[in-house]
Amino acid sequence: MAELLGPSDIRTLAESLGTSPTKKWGQNFVVDAGTVRRIVRIAGVGSDDHVVEVGPGLGSLTLALLESGAAVTAVEIDPKLAAALPETVASRAPDESSRMSVVHGDALRVDSLDTAPTALVANLPYNVSVPVILHFLETFPTLERVLVMVQAEVADRLAAGPGSRTYGIPSVKARWYCDVRRAGDVKRNVFWPVPRVDSALVLMERRAIPTTTASREEVFAVIDAAFAQRRKGLRGALSGIAGSAAAAEEALTSVGIAPLTRGEQLEIGDFVRIAEALNSASQ
Incomplete structure (x- = not known):
């Protein structure tokens, strides 16, 4: 099993890299091993999957995904964290490190990967969560499912049905691609720094897009x-x-x-x- 990151590990690693979470990239790092294992379990990923993870940060969720047997492509916009992730994985999951690769760049500009992904699993920055989800669903039709941790308010919007006060553009556009449901709550104290809001998990399972003459x-x-x-x-x-x-x-x-x-x-x-x-x- 991989050696997952705990609260002290996260802080020590960040200090060794001379970095800390920034608002610029919406960084809140998960510091609870139970939470990342729960995410992987709900996502249902395993050795047959190629997972794309957006915003791996210091590698908390990445290690849990590799522990499941999946191959992982991590897309990280922060150059310092992108450069450090392979070393973290090599030291904490040496037997799994060959199944992980890093793409340094903006997730909203990623239009190809070396291997077609079957799942998107991520702790998404609050400010770009919906655009990232829709971009990946449109760009990678091989994605069978999406399991993301997002701000609870965003989760409510994505999972809302017609007639709900939270039903809106994200709700409808997500249903062009997927069946969508809320898959659980995540308390704010599993993050560093602790955000001002709670988070939630959203599970999206691909279905055929509507048959239509309209684009x-x-x-x-x-x-x-x-x-x-x-x-x-x-x-x-x-x-x-x-x-x-x-x-x-x-x-x-x-x-x-x-x-x-x-x-x-x-x-x-x-x-x-x-x-x-x-x-x-x-x-």
């Missing part, structure tokens, strides 16, 4: 417009991309959606049908 970009444009003003009926909210409120009403009516329906009442399939109707009207 993903067209469907997502409808979603963006529908939620731009949450309390506005779709007739007005979609007037910009439809060309007029009357054209929006005609498209909505043609697919059986009342013009004054609000975006938070619709499912992903409804947004797909609206995009198709708008396409047909423009041809």
Whole structure:
């Protein structure tokens, strides 16, 4: 088994590197071995998986992923931490180190990996969590599942269903790719530094994207417009991309959606049908 990192290990390692968590990159390092093993267990990864981990930091979760038998590609934007991670893994999991590689760069710009990933498992920085998830789901269709630790509020948004007050753009766009559910809470005291908010785990399992004549970009444009003003009926909210409120009403009516329906009442399939109707009207 790998020698996982505890609170004193994390601080000692950071001190030896002359570094500390920074707000610039949203760094909060996990210092509890039980938490990272729980993440790996819920993610269900094993020796058949190639996991991409975004923001490995000092390597807490990386070591637990390697312990499961998975191969890991760690994407780290901090140059000092990216350079130090291989040495940490070599010293604490020498038998597993050959299954780990590091990509130094911005996760939002990663568009290829040496091996197609089957899972994304990560403790994501709060400020970029949703864009990173959507980017990887779109860029890597081989991803079968995503298990991420994010701010509890973000987890609620991702897992929310139609009609919920937290249902919005992240909720709908995630369902273009996956079935989504909240997979547990994470208390703030497992991090260093301790954040001001609690975190939660979100499990996303890939399913077939909707069958449609509209492109993903067209469907997502409808979603963006529908939620731009949450309390506005779709007739007005979609007037910009439809060309007029009357054209929006005609498209909505043609697919059986009342013009004054609000975006938070619709499912992903409804947004797909609206995009198709708008396409047909423009041809």
